Amino acid sequence: xxxxxTNIVSEIFVQxxxxxLFLGDIGVYGFRELIKSEPNRALNIGxxxxxxxxxxxxxxxxxxxxxxxxxxxxxxxxxxxxxKVDFAYQGLGGxxxxxxxxxxxxRLGCTHHCPADITTLVNIPNIKIFVPGNGKExxxxxxxNYDSGHLNYFRLSEHQHxxxxxxxLPLSTVKxxxxxxxxxxxxxxxxxxxxxxxxxxxxxxxNEISQIESTLWxxxxxxxxxxxxxxxxxxxxxxxxxDFFNSLHVPILQIGVRRQFLTDYCSYEEMLKFAxxxxxxxxxxxxxxxxxxxx
Amino acid sequence: xxTGLNKFRRQILHTVASAQEGHAPSALSILDLVYCWFSRxxxxxxxxxxxxxxxxxASLALYVVLASCDLLDIKEVEAYCQKGSKxxxxxxxxxVPLLQISSGSLGHGLPLAVGRAMASQLRELxxxxxxxxxxxxxxxxxxxxxxxxxxxxxxxxxxxxxDANGSTDRAIELSDLKMKFQSFGFEVREIDGHxxxxxxxxxxxxxxxxxxxxxxxxxxxxxxxxxxNNPEWHHKFPKIxxxxxxxxxx
Numbered sequence: 274x275x276x277x278x279t280n281i282v283s284e285i286f287v288q289x290x291x292x293x294l295f296l297g298d299i300g301v302y303g304f305r306e307l308i309k310s311e312p313n314r315a316l317n318i319g320x321x322x323x324x325x326x327x328x329x330x331x332x333x334x335x336x337x338x339x340x341x342x343x344x345x346x347x348x349x350x351x352x353x354x355x356x357k358v359d360f361a362y363q364g365l366g367g368x369x370x371x372x373x374x375x376x377x378x379x380r381l382g383c384t385h386h387c388p389a390d391i392t393t394l395v396n397i398p399n400i401k402i403f404v405p406g407n408g409k410e411x412x413x414x415x416x417x418n419y420d421s422g423h424l425n426y427f428r429l430s431e432h433q434h435x436x437x438x439x440x441x442l443p444l445s446t447v448k449x450x451x452x453x454x455x456x457x458x459x460x461x462x463x464x465x466x467x468x469x470x471x472x473x474x475x476x477x478x479x480n481e482i483s484q485i486e487s488t489l490w491x492x493x494x495x496x497x498x499x500x501x502x503x504x505x506x507x508x509x510x511x512x513x514x515x516d517f518f519n520s521l522h523v524p525i526l527q528i529g530v531r532r533q534f535l536t537d538y539c540s541y542e543e544m545l546k547f548a549x550x551x552x553x554x555x556x557x558x559x560x561x562x563x564x565x566x567x568x
Numbered sequence: 569x570x571t572g573l574n575k576f577r578r579q580i581l582h583t584v585a586s587a588q589e590g591h592a593p594s595a596l597s598i599l600d601l602v603y604c605w606f607s608r609x610x611x612x613x614x615x616x617x618x619x620x621x622x623x624x625x626a627s628l629a630l631y632v633v634l635a636s637c638d639l640l641d642i643k644e645v646e647a648y649c650q651k652g653s654k655x656x657x658x659x660x661x662x663x664v665p666l667l668q669i670s671s672g673s674l675g676h677g678l679p680l681a682v683g684r685a686m687a688s689q690l691r692e693l694x695x696x697x698x699x700x701x702x703x704x705x706x707x708x709x710x711x712x713x714x715x716x717x718x719x720x721x722x723x724x725x726x727x728x729x730x731d732a733n734g735s736t737d738r739a740i741e742l743s744d745l746k747m748k749f750q751s752f753g754f755e756v757r758e759i760d761g762h763x764x765x766x767x768x769x770x771x772x773x774x775x776x777x778x779x780x781x782x783x784x785x786x787x788x789x790x791x792x793x794x795x796x797n798n799p800e801w802h803h804k805f806p807k808i809x810x811x812x813x814x815x816x817x818x
Contacts, residue, residue, distance in 0.1 A: 293687070313690050316721070324679040324713030331683020334668075335691065354673060355710075359680060363670050364662050 274429040275372055277408030279303035281415055282340055282370075286315065289420070293332050297322050297343030299372065326352040326369075330359035333367050338420055344378075345371035345387035345428065349394060356424070361397045366422040368415075374430035374460075375505050375530050379544040388530040388548075391482065391509035394426055402426045402483045402513070404459035404504070407433035410480050413440060430504070432541060434463035438478050444488040448476040453498035453563035458482060461504040461550065468556035474500075474563055483513040496523060498563055502555060503529045526562040528555060573599055577791050578815060579632045579645065585808045587649040589657055593789035593801050594626035597733045597761075598700060601784055602629045604767040605698065606637050611768075612775040616695045618684060620669045622677020623702040623731060624658035630667070631655050639666055675708025677701060678728060682714045685726040696775050700729040703745065704736030712752070719753030724778035727771075728754070731761065733788040735799070749781040761786035791818045 279300065286292050286307055294315040296304065307315035318325050322343060329339035341348065348371055349356070360367055371390065378385035394400055401423045405411035411427065418425050439445035447462070454475045457465040462478050469476060477492050479485060493499060499521065501510050507529030511518050518525065530548045537547055545551040549558075576599055584590040598621075604610055605619050621630050631648070634640040640655075644664075647653035654663040658672030671677055681699035688695050701711065718726060732745065742748070746756045755777050759766040761784030774780040788802075789795030792814050806814060 293690070313686070318717055319713075319720075321713035321716065323675075323710045324682075324717060327676055327679025327710060328683035328686065328714065328717060331680040331685075332687040333683075334680065335684055335687030337687050337690070355676070355679075358670065358673055358676055362662075 274405065274408045274411050274431065274433065275300065275303070277411050278342075278370060278429055281412050283307060285416070285419060286311075289338070291336065291338045291420070293329070293337045293339050295325050295329050295339060295341045297325055297341075297347060299343040322347045323352045323355050326355035327359045329367055330355070330363065330365050333360070333365040334363070339367040340370060340419070341367065342370045342372075344385060345373040345390050346385065349387060349390040353393065356394070357397050360424045361400055364399075366424060368419050368425045368427065370427045370429060372429045374428055374432070376535055376544045376548070377431045377541065379541045380538045382538065383534045383536060386535060388505045390428065390505060391503070392506045392512065395483065395509055395512045400424045400426055400483065401481070402428070402509070403481050404428045405480050406438075406459045406462055406478070407435065414480065428459070430460050432460045432463075434460055434466070436462055436466060436478075442488065443481050443485045444477050444479045444492050446475065446492070447478050448474070450474040450476070453500055454493055454496035455500045455502060455559065456510060458501070458503045458510065461502055464545070464550060464552045464555055465502050467552035469559055472559060472563070474559065479510070482510045486514045486517045489514055489517050493521060498524045498526070500526045500528065500559060500562060503527070504550065506530050506532055524562070526558065528558055573603055574791070574815060574818065576603065576629070576632045576636070577818070578811065580628045581792070581806055581811045581814060582808065583628060583632075583645060583648045585806050585811060586646070588805045589649045590628055590805065591625040591657070591803055592628065592792075592805070593795045593798070594623065594702075595628040596790045596792060596795065597786045597788045598623070598626045598731045599629040599633075599790070600762045600764060601700060601729060601731065601767060601786075602633045604764055605771065606633050609768055610771055612772040614695055614775075616693060617775075618668060618695065618697045620677045620681050620697065620699040621659065621667070622669070622671050622699055623674065623705050624671030626702075626731070627655070627657070627659045630659070634666065640664070674702070674705040675710040678711045679714040681726055681728075682718045682723060685718070685723050686721070688725055689723065694725075696725045696727055698727045698729055698774070700731060703730055703732045703734065703742055704739070706730070706742060706745070707736065707740050715749070715752040715754070718779055722778070726779055727774035727777070728781045730781065730783045731786050732783050733786040735788045735797075735802075745783055754779045754781045756781045756783060758783040758785065760784075762790055793817045
């Protein structure tokens with residue numbers, strides 16, 4: 274997804290003079306030509322994420338469209354108050370685009386992991402959160418939203434699904450079934466499909482988790498049970514659409530990254546197992562919940 | 569000591585006393601700086617220059633000055649902190665866009681100011697962004713991050729006004745503040761923050777510079793002897809019946 278990010282932002286940057294790019298010394302090589310040709314609009318601003326968010330918000334106050342980019346924990350966790358106060362509280366629009374996701378840097382240790390980004394950001398009112406499942410989805414979501422005037426968070430991940438989805442729907446049905454409805458978010462759709470291929474489950478997919486209550490109504494009202502599978506700490510969709518889920522009187526299971534420091538240095542696939550988000554772990558949870566008559 | 573702003577001091581004290589909320593000594597510390605910035609005598613101020621109050625807890629000084637300029641309805645000031653009011657203990661620029669910034673948590677104004685100056689430069693606007701910070705606020709690392717960016721990218725049109733009342737010296741003493749700013753590539757002038765001639769002159773001086781700092785030596789609670797440099801009053805409220813006596817002693 275990083276390649277698509279570089280290509281799409283470069284394209285938009287050239288087309289839209291209101292766009293201002295802030296890099297926290299990450300992704301710089303990909304934008305080297307823009308930084309050289311437009312040094313006042315494409316900035317490698319340095320390793321100072323809190324000020325970077327504040328400075329970007331200042332640019333937004335001047336009607337520019339900031340795109341801020343670095344590794345997820347350094348924006349979301351380090352500069353959370355700046356996101357809340359400088360952007361959200363002041364009602365400013367902009368785009369925060371992170372790399373690393375939950376543990377893309379699986380061999381680099383927990384300082385570079387960010388499984389808490391979504392469940393942290395959902396507590397900030399009016400932020401729009403996008404979890405694209407692949408580069409193509411990122412392209413569509415970014416082009417449709419970068420200048421919406423909202424504060425947008427785009428969570429890039431190196432790990433993607435390749436399943437064709439209905440692009441026009443925020444919540445699209447990927448597989449029919451009747452025992453329960455599974456909502457898969459972003460890249461984890463790959464594991465969910467592997468886990469449920471022979472199970473009588475309806476699989477729906479989304480890559481935008483906030484403000485989708487009306488679509489949830491349409492898709493989930495007849496479900497007997499609901500299972501939400503998210504590639505980060507569980508709770509993102511639930512908290513973002515709390516009124517809906519409070520009114521949905523069916524059992525709900527939430528599956529996400531295990532809430533503990535994932536201290537192993539290992540491959541991404543090994544980390545998925547450790548986080549209990551590999552296809553096998555997900556399958557066990559789906560079967561236990563969806564086909565247990567006591568639930 | 570009086571700088572002729574007793575009308576404003578009375579308004580600040582009266583508003584705090586009525587609401588039983590607010591930070592009167594902080595407002596009194598910056599009152600002269602704010603008054604002069606919005607004054608007609610601030611002749612070098614351009615129409616598109618910007619004033620950002622980063623130390624939002626001192627907001628009452630800004631409210632009463634804006635009301636005196638007919639930029640705010642005095643009734644809004646009188647409704648300070650009441651349910652439904654637009655003006656609270658810390659400013660909300662979504663309710664009153666003229667306030668420019670929703671501040672309160674410290675260390676946010678200077679990065680925003682750098683961003684606005686950068687964007688103004690990009691838009692080829694000739695202006696100066698003034699941002700008023702407290703010296704205690706300078707404990708926050710975001711300020712120094714923003715100064716690094718401003719100097720390394722040679723941002724022009726920014727003036728940092730420091731309300732240097734020393735109130736947080738008990739935690740971290742910033743005794744070499746001038747040298748610190750100079751080392752970040754800013755031109756620095758130190759003034760008496762209650763001397764209007766010095767303040768006007770420093771504003772003129774700042775407008776002619778790319779990156780400047782005005783260290784305004786102030787007294788927290790200035791003009792009200794009981795409050796001056798008295799930490800007890802930081803977030804304490806007088807009774808309305810006490811105000812006349814407090815002002816008489818000034």
